[in-house]
Amino acid sequence: MKTRILIILAVILCSGKLLAQNNFQRSQQRQQSLPPPVPTRQVSGIVKDKSDATLPGAVVKLESPKDTMSTATNADGVFIFKNVKSASFVLSVSSLGYKSKVQKMLNNDAIPRLTLNPVVLESATTQLKEVVVNGTPSIVYKTDTIEYRATDYKVRPNATLDELLKKMEGFEVGSDGSVTHQGQAITKVKLNGKEYGTGDVAQAVQNLPADIIEKAQVVDDYGDQAAHTGIKSGDPQKILNVTTKADRSVGTTGRLTAQAGDHDRYNGQLFVQRINANQQIGLIGNVQNLVTGIASTGTAGGNGGTGGSPGTALRIAPTVTYRDQYGPKVQINSGAGFTVNNRNSVSQSYGNQSTSKSFGTFSNNGSNKTNSNGRQANVELDYQIDSLNYLQVQPSYSYSTTETSSNSSQDNVTHTYVIDPSTGQPTYVNGVPVTTFEHRVTTGVQSTKAPNTAAGALALFVHRFRTHNRAFSFQASYNWSNTQSNTDYNNDIRNYADSTRNTLVKDSLAHTLKYSTNITNTTRVSSTYSEPVSEYGRLVFNGQMTHNDHNVNSYTQLVGPDGVAHLVDTLAQRYNYATTDTRLYFNYQYQGTKVNLSLGVLFEPYKLSGSKLNASAGQNVTITQNVFQVLPVFRFSYSWSRTERISLNYTSNINEPQFYQLQPYTDRTNANNIIVGNPNLKPSLVNGLNLQYNNYFPNSRFNISVNGNGNYTTNEVTTNVVQVTQVITPAVGTPGTPGYKPAVGKTYNVTNFVNLTGDETIGGSYNISKQLADRKYNLALNGSVSYNYNTYMTNNQLAHTTGWYFNERFGPRINPSDNVEINPYVSTALGRNFNTTLGNPSSTQVTNSLAIDGRFYFFKTFNIHYDARKQFINLTQQNGNGIATPSITASPLVIDGGFQKEFGQKRQFTVTFDVFDILHQNNFLQQTAQNGGVTNTISSSLSRYFLIGFRLNLQKWSGRPMRGGKEMKRRGDGSFIYN
DSSP, X not given: OHHHHHHHHHHHHHHHHHHHHHHHHHHHHHHHHSOOOOSOEEEEEEEEETTSOBOTTOEEXXXXXXXXXXXXXXXXXXXXXXXXXXXXXXXXXXXTTBOOEEEEEEOOTTOSEEEOOOEEEOBSSOGGGGSOOSSSOSEEEOSSEEEEEGGGSOOOTTOBHHHHHHTSTTXXXXXXXXXXXXXXXXXXXXXXXXXXXXXXXXXXXXXXXGGGEEEEEEEEEOOHHHHHHOOOOSOOEEEEXXXXXXXXXXXXXXXXXXXXXXXXXXXXXXXXXXXXXXXEEEEEEEEEEEEESOBOSSSBOOTTOOOSSSEEEEEEOXXXXXXXEETTTEEEEEEEEEEEEEEEEEEEEEEEEEOSSEEEEEEEEEEEEEEEEEEEEXXXXXXXXXXSEEEEEEEEEEEEEEXXXXXXXXXXXXXXXXXXXXXXXXXEETTEEOEEEEEEEEEEEEEEEEEEEEEEEEEEEEEEOSSTTOEEEEEEEEEEEEXXXXXXXXXXXXXXXXXXXXXXXXXXXXXXXXXXXXXXEEEEEEEEEEEEOSSSEEEEEEEEEEEEEEEEEEEEEEEOTTSOEEEOGGGOEEEEEEEEEEEEEEEEEEEOSXXXXXXEEEEEEEEEEEEEEETTTTEEEEEEEEEEEEEEEEEEEEEEETTEXXXXXXXXXXXXXXXHHHOSSEEOSSTTEEEEOOTTOOOEEEEEEEEEEEEEETTTTEEEEEEEEEEEEESEEEEEEEEEEEEEEOOBSOTTSTTOBOEEEEEEEEEEEEEEOOEXXXXXXXXXXXXXXXXXXXXXXXXXXXXXXXXXXXXXXXXXEEEEEEEEEEOOEEEXXXXXXXXXXXXXXXXXXXXXXXXXXXXXXXXXXXXXXXXXXXXXXXXXXXXXXEEEEEEEEBOTTSOBOOOEEEOOEEEEEEEEEEESTTOOEEEEEEEEOTTOOOEEEEEEEETTEEEEEEEEOOOOEEEEEEEEEEEEEOOOOEETTEEOOBOTTSOBOOO
């Protein structure tokens, strides 16, 4: 037994020795196979917040026994340390408004390039605890951005962006592709942070597929300089930026539409888009011959047309876009295209006009043909020099030419008071006002050709210091344009003795040729520096200088009865003038987690100088004008949470008078409207105040937005129109007695320019929406009110017009199932205008509307769509003599409809049939008030037609963007980060 135990112990000892020897040998072999440690390495990473937005300007420190380094994240939130000696270190990250974070990093010392996991910072406040959110809210309100999460809004397969926007709170989309948000027009569209194509709103929203969109952001855009420095100046543009889903950011999508119908109507559209992270290659083409000016649900537009005067339009508009990223530093974004627009339209208008000396009626019938074409190209080159320096260059070019021809027939009947010079009031005899009668009929043909060429370039440099919130930027731009106009006026003017056209008292022909050229050079430079004074505050200094140099030449020829044109020296115009507008901003900015404040002062010197040819005297006259103003700078916003915000902004703008308004002599180029310049005119100053409040309740899916604004203008440049009457035939008899016939006269106007203070506009709008049953029902109520007060002069007497406008609209969207869409709405609009001229002319327009549109889907691949609109229009007005005219009413019913059948496994092929204005009742009745008069416009178009055709949708996606084997990170605007 003992022997057996000794043998076992010996075996165990020998095995242990052999095992230890083998392990030692394996350890030596493993150590020999491992690479040696590198002496230095590069360490990089990215800093983000919990919403996945990158944090530029965050301070990052790296410390170890061998290293002590510090840097700031670049515009993409990325930081890079080079020549790091130790692979183990402590990383400290801090950013304004966020909690600091300290991490100990233990890394492989043999790797020369270390890419750390994203550093996520938490907000320094607990503001989000104010709202209990079931998931991420659909709408988030940021300082200058309202962000919608697109996946929360359900649309049908193959839907486009405009259909998605219609379901989002606060958006209104017209059938012409125009988009408004909370009553303000969207002026440009961006895709993943860069201008899409040429920025055309309709092209983008009617072609981009809805199912590739992750977010829709409505942005107050102050320009690229503000985006890179955070320093805002001037008035922002309202733009729409859409971001693609990550799994829809590598692939190709396309759409082809082809339709044809009666009356030579057709509609062809091509859309192809290739996306690969920041690379975008796109082609959009339109070939259409449709009807313009057809009223649509929500906004004016028409059946895919372009709006405007009723008529027909041929439109060809291809656009090519190219965007690409070359490594982590260089990015290019470019677009080019051309357009052809040929439009034919007809119109009919009539109304009354009144001044302190006259009252009368007028009518106008005409037709217009416009052919225009243009081409444009733009390139944007972005160069991220390093983490602290950025350079952008933007050259651009455009050319367009427009040819118009019109025929018109104007009939004007005017009664002009004979003013008693001792009282300044109309003369009465036997209780009857003594007037001069004028009945002028003008028939004419006018044609114009106007080419325009423009080119320019912009350069922007931004340097951010390592100190947080310290930055410097410089921007310079130059633009040149050459606008020409060659016009042929051929008018036949006839004066009659009474309201009929039986007795002709004077006949004259006026055939003139006018040629003009306007060359403008614009140079603008801007520089900004910000200096931090506290954790949340900084001082900002901004200087801007805009210099405009104008060179205008025009001459006129009169065509005699023999058809020969003769140059008229006294009608020549030649002037050169330059304006220099300098703006110096000094303000304090506070950028906290809830409060954003900008408070300071603006110094604005303005200079105008130039010379103009006095054709009557044959010599130049020089004008110089200097203005200096000191204005406040104020911008404030407060965010209770990501879903509730209020902002209050003050703006000021100088509007310079046109140079012809400053000419110090009389211009008789137009014999019926003689212009007398005023060299003492001052630039007008528009002071504006805007208030916005937005609140979205995520749990209730209830949204409310309120806007208020007010403008007050000092030194408004306006007109003083003085009427001069020449008697053609004297009066017969005595007023108030049988057989009396007033004198027949001919009236022309002398237009003077004056500065008046007191113009103001006050208005507001609201939008309330409530979504129910998982967004199957959306209740939307919006409205607006505005008050306008405008001053002017007539016959040397001060006058003003006032206007009140109200609009209310209730439009629920009902989707009880995936197969039913019902969108009714009811609205009422009221406009009232008053005038203080003699006779107190006024007008009232009331429009009540009922409408419904939607779709029914059945058998999975069939659908019927419909659109019916009924309007009740009532117009009343008062003549210049105070006598009310009969009311004008109209109640058109416009019905559109169509049928579609889808084919294919993914329903990518669709056969379409559409019919428009089935009852042929689409006509317009609109009233417009102006100084001393009211115009009613009645127009109709060939709006009943049908289209039959097909639509093809194709998409192919290949996953998420990858780089270096890892999924690419994104900025808040949707663009991808190339490390």
